[in-house]
Amino acid sequence: xxxxxxxxxxxxxxxxxxxxxxxxxxxxxxxxxxxxxxxxxxxxxxxxxxxxxxxxxxxxxxxxxxxxxxxxxxxxxxxxxxxxxxxxxxxxxxxxxxxxxxxxxxxxxxxxxxxxxxxxxxxxxxxxxxxxxxxxxxxxxxxxxxxxxxxxxxxxxxxx
Numbered sequence: 001x002x003x004x005x006x007x008x009x010x011x012x013x014x015x016x017x018x019x020x021x022x023x024x025x026x027x028x029x030x031x032x033x034x035x036x037x038x039x040x041x042x043x044x045x046x047x048x049x050x051x052x053x054x055x056x057x058x059x060x061x062x063x064x065x066x067x068x069x070x071x072x073x074x075x076x077x078x079x080x081x082x083x084x085x086x087x088x089x090x091x092x093x094x095x096x097x098x099x100x101x102x103x104x105x106x107x108x109x110x111x112x113x114x115x116x117x118x119x120x121x122x123x124x125x126x127x128x129x130x131x132x133x134x135x136x137x138x139x140x141x142x143x144x145x146x147x148x149x150x151x152x153x154x155x156x157x158x159x160x
Contacts (some may be wrong), residue, residue: 012032018037047114057106057110063078064076069159069160070157082098086098109133109134
């Protein structure tokens with residue numbers, strides 16, 4: 001008798017047994033069709049993509065987000081400088097919130113996702129923690145906020 005792994009779907013919570021997969025097969029949830037397990041080749045590709053994202057994340061945090069030019073003067077800032085300037089300006093809670101939401105949580109999510117790709121006994125715990133962090137990434141909120149800020153600044157200065 002073959003031992004099958006029992007899992008609960010992260011989306012719909014349906015508990016089910018994962019079958020043994022061939023090299024090109026993937027396991028999907030019976031109810032909502034979410035991918036539950038992928039072939040090892042796809043796992044290797046995911047590992048490479050997450051590693052690349054993490055390596056690009058570091059210079060991405062240090063690259064200028066926005067450059068504003070007005071009256072002949074030009075100024076640009078990155079995420080780290082923004083947090084430091086908020087702290088110095090007397091807004092420590094806002095600075096801490098920026099660091100946590102824009103630097104710590106995305107970094108932790110990428111590290112947890114990277115570690116999941118390496119076989120380890122605590123993989124399910126790490127997967128659950130990464131699943132809890134995912135809503136706090138708030139990529140959509142960041143993009144909309146950036147668009148609003150850009151359009152507001154563009155009305156009074158040149159922004160790139």
